[in-house]
Amino acid sequence: MTLTEIIETFKTKLNPSKIMDSLEKTASFYDESDNDFGEDDSGDDLKNNPYSNSASDSVKSSGLTKITRDEKEPLIKLTDVWKIYQMGEVEFAALRGINLEIYEGEFLVVLGPSGSGKSTLMNLLGCLDIPSEGTVYLNSEDISGFDESELARIRGQMIGFIFQSFNLLPTLRTEENVLLPMEFQEEDIQIARKKASYLLDIVGLSDKKHNLPSQLSGGQKQRVAIARSLAVNPPIILADEPTGNLDTKTGNYILEFLHGLHEREGKTVIVVTHDLDLVKYATRVVYIRDGEIEKIEKRTKSEPEELK
Template identity: 50%
Template sequence: MAEVIVKTDQVVKEYRMGNNVVKALNGVNLEIYQGEYLSLMGPSGSGKSTLFNMIGALDRPTKGSVFIDGQNTSGLTTSQIAWLRCHKIGYIFQSYNLLHVMTALENVTLPMIFAGLSVKERNKKGEELLELVGLDDRIYHLPDELSGGQRQRVAVARALANDPNIVLADEPTANLDMIIGREIITLIKRLNQEKNVTVISATHDLKMLDVSDRIVDIRDGVVERIRNRDEIELEVGEVTGH
């Protein structure tokens, strides 16, 4: 059995809006294993992005704890959290979140500056990562000079900049068409397998089902059910009629 890389323990997240409190997460218990590809699914507003932010240490829970690599993140200082985000986790977002004045290579190598790599090391590694995602002929292009799918490939390469063991992807295919979305999923799955990186993806995209090791359905801020691969394959067969 693979080791548990992320664990959430009774995670509650409340957002205060004036006098109103929105309970986005209502006690989420989840264990995620090193190297697995896990998809978080659920209707809009069910709490997927909120959970993503908790697991990614981008925000803190109101109650409960998130453990990353056995470490309780609620006990960490701001600079320890920053270190964790830089070294252990890579992020991929729906809207790519690339810096527009920077080339593909500069976007990919930016997180390496925070990790303390030299210019030479950064450029070498950045070029390798862009080659890995099939963009070795676009390294000096600005994001505006790239297609949506190519931008997301740059974002995937950037997520791997500091060799994280967790990659978090929040709706990575939502802005892409069927075919390009499928290519991005295949790419993320390939990196999951080749680098044994843990992938946690929030998605509405049913194409994500057949690459996932497990699917976690979130509803109203709680885990509604967890399905593993065999159960998923059955349902994909039902959907596609194979």
């Protein structure tokens, strides 16, 4: 599928809800005394939140993007889900009868070793794939049989992705990478630029907006990826090994930022990882091995000072 064809699938434009003023506080996840995290010299006023003006947009949102259901109903639900791959004459089941419910506002950690099926599960949760058997519900809609254009529309409006390898386009500058999801949603370019500038302020990279990814450190690339994931203000943030390519200090800053989004913004955060240290951020932990859920552990929310 060409880029033009991809953009053509995004004809339904998201009318984002407000990003609360408290999101600005999460900008303090970086230490200004550290060169990598203290280079923001922007004088822009973060109170000028461009997302707060979006309510006047005349474009109708997709029904799937409106989280207006009974809070007791899961935001995402997998029922007896299997994912089977054909390898020559042999079938391999990467997932086996998965049953999982994820509720709005959770910080869910999916924990498992390499080859456990957690990446396959992530693909289903992120609407990157559909199951071989079973049913996947998103916002009470059965999306198991959706085609790629429908899945792409949902991904563009409801899910912000943060990948281990950052997945920034190498030929696009920082600001352009953040603008890309909004271009897919056909956002007005002037409004989109204001939003991109606002998000880069929040992650402390306003002075790097014209840099290419090759000119950024690993931590800076991941912060660009976070800004991009928030571009259309999606209700779900899906992170795949978000600290896997980062040093411990930088990784902790990233996790504190995600924790802030969850605590202050009520974002549903799903982190797929093999790192046991990430469990301390979770409200629930799903342990997966050999394509099956071993157990689901509910955890008491930790206080922010306990995470430092």
